[in-house]
Amino acid sequence: MKSVYLLSCVFALIALFALVEVSGAEEDAKPLSASPIYGVTIPAGYRQWELIAPALEDAPLNELRAVVGNPKAADAYRHADLPFPDGTILVKLAWKRTPSKEFASATVPGAATTVQVMVKDSKKYASTGGWGFGRFVDGKAVDEAQHRTCFACHQALVRDHDYVFTHYAQ
Amino acid sequence: MKSVYLLSCVFALIALFALVEVSGAEEDAKPLSASPIYGVTIPAGYRQWELIAPALEDAPLNELRAVVGNPKAADAYRHADLPFPDGTILVKLAWKRTPSKEFASATVPGAATTVQVMVKDSKKYASTGGWGFGRFVDGKAVDEAQHRTCFACHQALVRDHDYVFTHYAQ
Numbered sequence: 600m601k602s603v604y605l606l607s608c609v610f611a612l613i614a615l616f617a618l619v620e621v622s623g624a625e626e627d628a629k630p631l632s633a634s635p636i637y638g639v640t641i642p643a644g645y646r647q648w649e650l651i652a653p654a655l656e657d658a659p660l661n662e663l664r665a666v667v668g669n670p671k672a673a674d675a676y677r678h679a680d681l682p683f684p685d686g687t688i689l690v691k692l693a694w695k696r697t698p699s700k701e702f703a704s705a706t707v708p709g710a711a712t713t714v715q716v717m718v719k720d721s722k723k724y725a726s727t728g729g730w731g732f733g734r735f736v737d738g739k740a741v742d743e744a745q746h747r748t749c750f751a752c753h754q755a756l757v758r759d760h761d762y763v764f765t766h767y768a769q
Numbered sequence: 770m771k772s773v774y775l776l777s778c779v780f781a782l783i784a785l786f787a788l789v790e791v792s793g794a795e796e797d798a799k800p801l802s803a804s805p806i807y808g809v810t811i812p813a814g815y816r817q818w819e820l821i822a823p824a825l826e827d828a829p830l831n832e833l834r835a836v837v838g839n840p841k842a843a844d845a846y847r848h849a850d851l852p853f854p855d856g857t858i859l860v861k862l863a864w865k866r867t868p869s870k871e872f873a874s875a876t877v878p879g880a881a882t883t884v885q886v887m888v889k890d891s892k893k894y895a896s897t898g899g900w901g902f903g904r905f906v907d908g909k910a911v912d913e914a915q916h917r918t919c920f921a922c923h924q925a926l927v928r929d930h931d932y933v934f935t936h937y938a939q
Contacts, residue, residue, distance in 0.1 A: 647843070649816070653823035653835045655866065655876035665823045665835065665938070673817070694938055696825065701926050701934055706825035708938040756871050764871055768835070768864055768878040 632735060635743035639718050639733030642669070645690040649673040652768035655696070662693045663708050666765040676767040682729065683761050687719035691765075712736070717763070728754060728762040802905060805913035809888050809903030812839070815860040819843040822938035825866070832863045833878050836935040846937040852899065853931050857889035861935075882906070887933070898924060898932040 633640050648667040656662040668676065669688040675681070697709030714735045721729035732749035734741045753762040760766075803810050818837035826832040838846065839858040845851070867879030884905045891899035902919035904911045923932040930936075 647819050650820045650835055650837060652878050653833050654869070654878075655825055655833060657874040657876070660874075663823050663825060663938075665820055667820060692938070699824070699934070701930075704827040704830075705934075706827070707936070708822050708824075711939060760871075764869070764875075766877070768833075768862070769881060 632738055632740055634716075634731075634733035634735075634740040634746055636746045637718075637724065637727075637731035637733060639716050639731045639740075641714055641716060641733070641735055641738065642688050642690065642718075645669070645688070645716075646692075648690065650768070651676060651689065652765050654765070656693070660693075660712075661696050662712055663696045663706065664691055664693045666691045681761045682721075683719045683763065685719050685721055685729075687717075689717045689763065689765070691715040713741075714738075728758075730762055802908055802910055804886075804901070804903035804905075804910040804916055806916045807888075807894065807897075807901035807903060809886050809901045809910075811884055811886060811903070811905055811908065812858050812860065815839070815858070815886075816862075818860065820938070821846060821859065821935050824935070826863070830863075830882075831866050832882055833866045833876065834861055834863045836861045851931045852891075853889045853933065855889050855891055855899075857887075859887045859933065859935065861885040883911075884908075898928075900932055 645667060648669055649672075651666040651668045651672070654664040654666070656664060667690050669686075671684055672687045672689055675683045675687060692714055693712045694708030695710050695712060696706045699705035699707045716733040716735070718724075718731040718733075719729055720731060724731045727750040730750070730753070732746060734745055734749070740746075750762070753764070757764050815837060818839055819842075821836040821838045821842070824834040824836070826834060837860050839856075841854055842857045842859055845853045845857060862884055863882045864878030865880050865882060866876045869875035869877045886903040886905070888894075888901040888903075889899055890901060894901045897920040900920070900923070902916060904915055904919070910916075920932070923934070927934050
């Protein structure tokens, strides 16, 4: 009886270690959240960055948006300093547009949808106008196919503004 | 002839001084931009403050808006710390909503319309929920009649959120 008890303990311990091991592996396997192609990540502290401008995106997305920029970005905007210097980072936050519960004529942010990042590095991203792109849903980068579309659109529509759509809201 | 010339010079000098005087007076008379009733002014550096949330206001105003808050405001939002502490300042920027020239489905900020300010001082503004209000167009406070409407509406609609409409956009 004693040996059965001991054997159970050993199995329990093995199971426990295996569990810990798997959890550890899962922890390591957590998405690094670097975008395909560009390796862009969500920058720390971006939610405190200066507002560049809010925007509204029509159906089917129906989103309220806000672009914020790091100090390099904000300085460049303030001094109309194009092209943006290396180290510029722009982050676009987006939320489902939702009717305000408190004020009938107002629309306010609902659930967050995507976070989109542009990083300026004229050497690293020389083939895409000096910009690296990242598109994230729930903190995870979306797939490569989606990232293939970023630069083509920015290049086609806003090449003359250093590939950036957003203007500073004065 | 000489005396006429001298007299002209004297008149010219008097006219010049008068002009300088008037300009100086106009400089002094520049609106202090303190709101009626509350004496609230536009706070320095607010354009760099943290975004609390963007919003959209329907017709007839048709505005894109963004509320930003000073560090006390942002901290209070982050910690869901109601009522807001004294020293909290919220600023709402507003722009005419304008179709983006670069992206058909987007609406972006056009001309700035109003800047609206709420300042928390529970003693100074005890009779209005602890809040002082300021509404500014082109940097100048609007009239007293408009300022009479602020608290009544905030009191009627968002008393339970310390008289503040805006929620933090996560």
